[in-house]
Amino acid sequence: MTAFDPGGDPRPLAGVRILSQAIVWAGPTGTLILSDLGAEVIEVESIQHFTPTRGNVRHVPPEQAQGPMGASFANRDISEGFWNRRNSFNYASRGHKSITLDLRSEAGRELFFDLARVSDAYIENNAAGVVDRLYGGWEALSQVNPRLVMASFPGFGLSGPYRHFKGYGATMEAIAGHTMLRGYRGEPPSEVSATFHGDPNAGAHAAFAIIAGLMARERTGRGQLIEISQSEAVAHHVSYGFMDYSMNRRVQEPQGNRDPSMSPCGVFPAAGDDAWIAIAVPDDAAFGALAAELGLPGLADDPRFATVVARKRNEEALEALVAGATASATPAEWMERLQAVGVPAAVVYHQPDMFDDPQLVARGFFAEIGHPTIGSYLYPGAMAQFAHGPADLETPAPTLGQHNEEILQGLLGVSDARYQQLIDDDVIGTVYLEDAR
Amino acid sequence: MAGPLLGIRVLDLTQGVAGPYATKLLSDYGADVVKVERPDGGDPTRRVGPFPDDVPHLDRSGLFFELNSGKRSVTLNLAAATGRRILQRLAADADLVIESFRPGALARLGLDAARLEAINPAAALVQLSNYGQEGPYRDFELDDLGAYAMGGVLALTGGEGREPARIGLYAPLFLAGGVLATYTIGAVFGSRRTGRGERVDASLFEILASSMDRGGPNLVAYQYSGSLMTTRSASQLRNAMPNGVFRCTDGYVSITGQPQFFPRMARMIDRPDLAEDEAFLGRLDDPAFLPEVEPLLTDWLSRHSKREAMERGQAEGLPISALNTMEDVFADPHLHERDFFETVAQPAAGEVVMPGLPLRMSDTPGEIRAAPTLGQHTVEVLTAALGYSTQDVAVLRQRGVV
Numbered sequence: 001m002t003a004f005d006p007g008g009d010p011r012p013l014a015g016v017r018i019l020s021q022a023i024v025w026a027g028p029t030g031t032l033i034l035s036d037l038g039a040e041v042i043e044v045e046s047i048q049h050f051t052p053t054r055g056n057v058r059h060v061p062p063e064q065a066q067g068p069m070g071a072s073f074a075n076r077d078i079s080e081g082f083w084n085r086r087n088s089f090n091y092a093s094r095g096h097k098s099i100t101l102d103l104r105s106e107a108g109r110e111l112f113f114d115l116a117r118v119s120d121a122y123i124e125n126n127a128a129g130v131v132d133r134l135y136g137g138w139e140a141l142s143q144v145n146p147r148l149v150m151a152s153f154p155g156f157g158l159s160g161p162y163r164h165f166k167g168y169g170a171t172m173e174a175i176a177g178h179t180m181l182r183g184y185r186g187e188p189p190s191e192v193s194a195t196f197h198g199d200p201n202a203g204a205h206a207a208f209a210i211i212a213g214l215m216a217r218e219r220t221g222r223g224q225l226i227e228i229s230q231s232e233a234v235a236h237h238v239s240y241g242f243m244d245y246s247m248n249r250r251v252q253e254p255q256g257n258r259d260p261s262m263s264p265c266g267v268f269p270a271a272g273d274d275a276w277i278a279i280a281v282p283d284d285a286a287f288g289a290l291a292a293e294l295g296l297p298g299l300a301d302d303p304r305f306a307t308v309v310a311r312k313r314n315e316e317a318l319e320a321l322v323a324g325a326t327a328s329a330t331p332a333e334w335m336e337r338l339q340a341v342g343v344p345a346a347v348v349y350h351q352p353d354m355f356d357d358p359q360l361v362a363r364g365f366f367a368e369i370g371h372p373t374i375g376s377y378l379y380p381g382a383m384a385q386f387a388h389g390p391a392d393l394e395t396p397a398p399t400l401g402q403h404n405e406e407i408l409q410g411l412l413g414v415s416d417a418r419y420q421q422l423i424d425d426d427v428i429g430t431v432y433l434e435d436a437r
Numbered sequence: 438m439a440g441p442l443l444g445i446r447v448l449d450l451t452q453g454v455a456g457p458y459a460t461k462l463l464s465d466y467g468a469d470v471v472k473v474e475r476p477d478g479g480d481p482t483r484r485v486g487p488f489p490d491d492v493p494h495l496d497r498s499g500l501f502f503e504l505n506s507g508k509r510s511v512t513l514n515l516a517a518a519t520g521r522r523i524l525q526r527l528a529a530d531a532d533l534v535i536e537s538f539r540p541g542a543l544a545r546l547g548l549d550a551a552r553l554e555a556i557n558p559a560a561a562l563v564q565l566s567n568y569g570q571e572g573p574y575r576d577f578e579l580d581d582l583g584a585y586a587m588g589g590v591l592a593l594t595g596g597e598g599r600e601p602a603r604i605g606l607y608a609p610l611f612l613a614g615g616v617l618a619t620y621t622i623g624a625v626f627g628s629r630r631t632g633r634g635e636r637v638d639a640s641l642f643e644i645l646a647s648s649m650d651r652g653g654p655n656l657v658a659y660q661y662s663g664s665l666m667t668t669r670s671a672s673q674l675r676n677a678m679p680n681g682v683f684r685c686t687d688g689y690v691s692i693t694g695q696p697q698f699f700p701r702m703a704r705m706i707d708r709p710d711l712a713e714d715e716a717f718l719g720r721l722d723d724p725a726f727l728p729e730v731e732p733l734l735t736d737w738l739s740r741h742s743k744r745e746a747m748e749r750g751q752a753e754g755l756p757i758s759a760l761n762t763m764e765d766v767f768a769d770p771h772l773h774e775r776d777f778f779e780t781v782a783q784p785a786a787g788e789v790v791m792p793g794l795p796l797r798m799s800d801t802p803g804e805i806r807a808a809p810t811l812g813q814h815t816v817e818v819l820t821a822a823l824g825y826s827t828q829d830v831a832v833l834r835q836r837g838v839v
Contacts, residue, residue: 012627012635033616037623056695059723069675072654087657087666092649137571157797162771164490165747166692174691174758177766179682181606183598189689189760190682191596193670195604200649201615208619211626216441216801226802232777233795236458241666243499244487245763246790252763255651256601261485267580267591267600274669276601279585282578306729309475339577346583348601350592351655351665352647362572365643377660380647382534384620385569387550387636389627394594437510 011038011389018210018284019115020096021124021131022050022203025169025196026153026230028092029203030123034210035095036391042097042407044112045400047429048104053092054083058436073373082360083400083432084373090397091379094369099407102427109135113144113428114412116353121210121223125202128154128163140226148223149213151206157229169196171379172230173194185256196271201237202230255330263311264290264318267348268326270334276348277326284308289341293371294325301399344360365392438465438507440803445625447471449508449545450526453478454581454607455641456565457504459621460535464507465794466803471527471628471818472505476512479811480505482656483691489786496785496810500607503791510809511818512839519838521547529556533625535563540570542550550636561628561635563621569640579641585609588645589652597670607685656803659668677726679734682760688743689760690752692734696721699730701753705746706737712775779805784813815839 006014016039020031035041045051060069070076074085074241083089096097102108108276112135117121122141124131131137131152138150153157155167156175165171175177183192191375211227217223241252259265260279268274281287283298284307291299299321301303304314311318326334331347339344347353354360355378366378382391408414408428422428445468449460454527457472457480467776474480482504483495488558502516511527514520517638519573528534528548536543541680543549543564553562564570585591603609619640647653651667658666679702692703699721700712711717711733719725738746752758767790772778777793784807787836794803819825819839832839 006630007727010631012623013628024665025649029616030619032649033619033623037620060527062673063722067675068664068668071658071664071666077663085661087661088649088654091653120837129729147453156771157775160771162751165751165758166754167758168756170691170693171756171758172759174457175766175769175771177761177763178605179689179691179760180601180762182594182608184441184599186600188682190684192595192604193596194681194690194691194693195594195613196650197588197604197608201612202617203649204612204616206464206485206793208615208622209798211622212441212796213798215445215626216798219443220800222800224798226799227797228795229775229777232772232775232793233615233773235777235792236795237608237794238504238605238763239611240487240500240606241763242502242792243789244722245767247487247489247499248491248788250487254602255606257583257600258605259580262580265580266546267582267586269600270438274592276586276592278582278591280580280582282580288730318586332477335577339574340579344578344583346579346586348586348592349589349646351589351652351659354589355659358570359572359574359642360646361642363569363643365646374661377657379657380653381643381645381659383616383647384563384639386620386638387638388623388633389633389635411725 001062007222009038011039013039013080016040016121016214017042017119020118021126022206023125025199025203027123028053028088029123029200030207031096032092032094032205033387040097040273042099042403043398045098045100046102047100047401047426047431047433048102051089051434053089054086058432058434064374073390090371092119093397094379095392095395096398097403097407098401099404100401100428103134105425105427107422107425108427111408111412113193115407116144116148118411119145119148120214123151123206123210125153125206126168128158134371137174140153143222146222147217149210149226150223150230151219151226153202153206153228153230155230157232157374158227169199169326173234175231176234176238176256178234181238181241181252181254181311183258185254185258187254189254198230198234202233204235243267258315263308264322266319268323270329270331272330274350275331277320278346278348279338280344282344286343287311287415288310290343292340293337293341296325329413372399375396399430401428404428438467438803439796439801440802441465441467445469445533446531448531448534449504450538451475451565452536452537453482454504454610455614456535456537457482458611459618460508461504461506461565463622464620465805467801470508472508472510472809473513473524474510474705474811475703476514476812476837479510479512480520483811494785501788502783502810505808506791506807507804507806507813509818510663510812511815512735512812515546515631517838519833523819523823524548528553528560528824531557531560531622532629533563535621535658537565538574540566544744559628559634561624561637563624563637563639565617565639567640568636568642576640581607583608584613584641584645587642588648589655590645590648592648593655593667595669597633610647612648612650613641660827670757675722675724677721677730680728682736683735685738685741685743685746690738691758691760693756698755701755702734702750703752704753705755706733708733740814781805782808783807784810812839
């Protein structure tokens with residue numbers, strides 16, 4: 001049915017070759033999923049430009065080594081080669097291959113086209129117009145390989161007045177109206193930390209686009225360009241507010257942790273440092289169970305709280321009563337106790353505690369993955385478990401340019417002499433140039 | 438409809454937000470999604486709203502419209518043996534069976550992985566649950582807020598020293614649905630290729646714990662250094678470049694600040710001199726300098742609107758955007774020029790403006806279509822796909838099966 005050869009590999013996308021220039025935060029989610037599904041993902045990097053998940057300055061300022069930035073490098077080691085020790089790259093690029101090519105050079109572009117000729121798909125999220133200027137973009141690639149499926153996902157899309165706007169996750173979410181809907185009730189949106197919800201979403205959509213494009217190709221025989229605007233994709237996630245404006249012209253405001261049809265619904269202080277339990281009560285029976293567990297059985301019969309309508313009306317008072325009763329146990333204890341009586345309750349997890357979570361441990365969620373320069377660590381595993389073609393959780397993320405020889409010589413047949421010339425001309429390499437940016 | 442997934446038949450047994458969002462994406466891009474709902478009220482999302490004029494109606498929920506565009510709704514009483522038999526016949530014709538029942542429930546309906554393999558060996562089976570199909574939390578409840586909490590991102594959002602605050606209703610469930618859609622279509626792709634139906638066990642907890650919305654990288658940072666790279670505070674203070682949300686004359690802007698962007702900000706605020714001032718620029722890596730830098734920005738913003746600030750800043754290459762209210766979203770010139778808004782005729786609510794396609798495919802575009810009324814396609818599916826007559830369906834209806 002398909003042109004590529006899975007070679008006995010049971011993973012769904014085995015034998016599919018995907019070139020990636022999917023960068024910053026959104027891109028890696030997409031290639032992580034494609035790689036988990038078995039695709040051969042080749043990251044086309046360069047020694048002239050930083051891959052943002054590896055770093056963005058040639059020498060990390062030493063004072064940052066001890067701060068939050070330093071925490072992203074294995075052992076806080078910011079010395080030469082730090083780009084192979086970065087958390088975000090080593091997580092999301094697991095199982096990928098890395099080559100470097102200077103696409104501003106004729107030789108680099110030629111090799112890139114050679115690679116596109118033998119690939120099924122290409123995924124990129126540079127700013128709109130960047131790849132057009134670099135090598136002619138989709139127009140050039142589709143000439144080289146009409147069967148190529150290309151997914152482009154710049155922040156605001158490839159057209160429209162904002163197409164050249166600079167942005168990160170927070171910028172795109174703001175345009176979709178997401179930022180004005182999040183945070184504390186009755187407070188301005190400046191009171192909460194930036195979130196980057198749209199990033200993993202756009203990345204996942206781009207991976208969806210690639211697979212959908214491959215499926216369409218089976219029918220049509222041709223590739224296509226697929227465009228995703230991160231802003232537009234996020235607009236779906238706020239559809240509760242979107243549809244209210246659409247149908248009722250109502251502009252919703254942040255509701256904090258409250259829910260329109262559940263009460264109480266919020267986070268309450270538990271025993272411990274920055275310890276919280278999230279509780280959402282779907283109906284009156286669950287409220288009765290909650291009240292009993294909190295040691296406040298009278299609440300269930302109190303006319304202020306007996307029904308969901310009454311609880312919504314008196315929500316502030318109710319929240320104060322619940323918050324006054326939750327400090328006696330830890331979040332994990334509350335979750336066990338409340339779940340046992342049918343009340344949806346969840347630990348507000350801090351990452352350090354998640355490694356011991358009984359469910360994640362029981363399911364073998366964390367994978368220990370070795371790495372040629374930093375050794376073994378635990379990483380989050382695949383986001384979905386496949387019975388027949390499970391994700392490869394053994395191959396680490398590549399070091400910069402690790403697969404130059406394998407891809408350029410092994411796959412494209414570049415001669416020894418030409419390979420050396422590419423090194424001498426800085427078209428390829430394994431160390432960022434001093435003036436890299 | 439000329440979507441890429443034309444010809445893919447989906448038996449959709451999901452309800453709520455995450456599962457339906459995944460199958461909505463399949464539907465928007467051409468798959469034939471048959472959504473099985475309970476005859477007494479259907480998918481609970483039908484009761485959630487928002488509703489036109491705030492009048493609840495099972496066929497007029499805005500959230501349901503969004504999550505179920507283009508699907509076909511079949512009501513089926515799975516407590517009845519005949520209902521379960523019809524379910525099996527629908528499964529026998531599908532390329533994908535996707536469900537979000539409690540773990541174990543599908544097997545009790547007579548349709549576990551082994552049964553599906555017997556009646557339709559090539560069909561993929563995707564099972565979404567709160568915590569996974571097994572493990573100590575298997576039977577635990579999980580709602581939208583809880584999913585955000587367990588995933589480890591709620592603890593990172595909010596103000597320092599305050600209670601964590603989520604980032605809007607249902608957002609984590611939509612994110613999980615988008616991720617699930619991708620794994621699901623991957624499973625379909627592989628199953629069609631090998632002829633052997635893939636079995637996927639996906640949990641909301643694990644999808645969100647892995648998220649690149651800083652949770653996943655934070656897990657790795659903790660492994661790497663024993664501390665986190667992101668914590669809960671309104672501004673992640675790492676240098677003297679203003680970063681975050683700031684007030685303007687008519688609302689707010691969001692700025693992603695990095696020291697190398699300061700010259701762009703300096704030109705935006707009419708201080709090009711500072712863009713050239715080496716002594717000033719040299720101090721930007723020091724967070725202690727921020728109190729001197731930030732007032733320059735906030736003072737300028739106090740005299741400009743959010744759109745002026747965005748246009749001026751973006752002209753200089755600064756990552757800055759207006760915080761659109763939903764009213765602004767509907768008036769946004771960029772979204773209009775890109776024809777993002779789709780007007781869809783919903784059977785019980787008339788023309789409704791919906792968010793447009795999230796992916797734009799040049800060759801096989803896809804389409805946002807109407808969501809079904811409850812049981813709208815019961816007769817159609819049972820007669821055309823399963824060979825029942827309309828009289829048979831009438832009998833089933835009288836017996837409460839459909």
